[in-house]
Amino acid sequence: MSHSRLLLGALGLAVAVDLGSLAAGFDAGHAVAKPLLMPLLALWAVLRRAPRPLVAALLFGWGGDVLLLSDAEPAFLAGMGCFAAGHVCYLVLFRAHGSRYAVPRARAGLLALGYATALVTTVALLWPDLPADLRLPVAGYSLLLTAMAYRAAVRLGLFAGLGGALFLLSDTLIATGVAGWPQPPVPDFWIMLTYIAAQALLAGGTIEALNARRAPAATYGEMRAV
Numbered sequence: 001m002s003h004s005r006l007l008l009g010a011l012g013l014a015v016a017v018d019l020g021s022l023a024a025g026f027d028a029g030h031a032v033a034k035p036l037l038m039p040l041l042a043l044w045a046v047l048r049r050a051p052r053p054l055v056a057a058l059l060f061g062w063g064g065d066v067l068l069l070s071d072a073e074p075a076f077l078a079g080m081g082c083f084a085a086g087h088v089c090y091l092v093l094f095r096a097h098g099s100r101y102a103v104p105r106a107r108a109g110l111l112a113l114g115y116a117t118a119l120v121t122t123v124a125l126l127w128p129d130l131p132a133d134l135r136l137p138v139a140g141y142s143l144l145l146t147a148m149a150y151r152a153a154v155r156l157g158l159f160a161g162l163g164g165a166l167f168l169l170s171d172t173l174i175a176t177g178v179a180g181w182p183q184p185p186v187p188d189f190w191i192m193l194t195y196i197a198a199q200a201l202l203a204g205g206t207i208e209a210l211n212a213r214r215a216p217a218a219t220y221g222e223m224r225a226v
Contacts, residue, residue: 004047011040015196022189030188031069037196038062041203048207053093060086061199076178077134080141083171087148090202094148097210098155108154119146122172129179138175145171152202156209163201170194 014036021029042058060082067079103111123139130138149168153161173191177183184190 004044007040007044007047011037011044014040018196019189019193022192023186034069034192035062035066038065038199041199045203045207049210050203050207051093051097051210053089053096054203054206057086057089057093058199058203060089073134077137080137084141084144087144090148091151093206094151094155097206098151099157099209099213100155102157102209103154103161111150111153115146115150118168119143122175126175126179129181130175131178134178138178141171142175152205156205159201159205159208161205163198163203163205166194166198166201170198 014033017029018033018037021027021033038058038061042055042062045055045058064079064082064086067075067082070076119142123142126138127135145168149161149164152164170191173183173187173194177187
């Protein structure tokens with residue numbers, strides 16, 4: 001079995017332990033499994049020849065994961081900063097390795113309108129219920145996150161785009177909890193489920209898109225060598 005498959009197996013086990021612990025209310029299991037998720041995904045990405053900005057984004061996600069294990073407000077702000085740095089890495093990644101033609105221009109325009117509407121509506125609704133010292137940080141972070149989600153879709157296509165959308169959903173669930181809005185049963189389970197899926201789709205979608213572009217180049221080189 002390849003190292004890549006072994007890492008995917010280890011990641012799958014860590015995901016199962018983390019989500020199972022959250023569903024069962026077993027905090028110790030979550031505290032052990034959560035910090036393993038992004039390093040395992042980052043190692044898998046390295047083995048798949050991922051660009052450095054993708055690996056950096058996943059490692060910043062790991063930093064945010066660890067910090068958010070604490071309920072203290074300074075840890076929350078530091079964790080948000082780590083995730084914000086990860087989104088910057090994703091934006092660098094999409095600019096350097098994405099395609100301008102991943103989706104038709106008309107669809108890109110509709111996506112821009114939809115994400116802009118979602119951003120303005122969400123921030124406006126959350127604003128009165130957020131703690132005063134978190135309003136501006138949350139609004140700034142939401143702008144960066146929305147930009148990342150939009151660029152994932154228009155530069156890398158379906159899978160990365162779904163990853164960006166799920167990241168937006170996961171962090172919106174966190175924000176509604178901070179604002180004191182009603183939550184679904186076991187909210188941390190849904191937050192982690194959507195977050196893990198988001199990071200996996202962003203990583204896998206990026207690598208798949210890059211491999212698809214490498215394949216024609218390799219084929220052309222083989223034809224020239226004949």
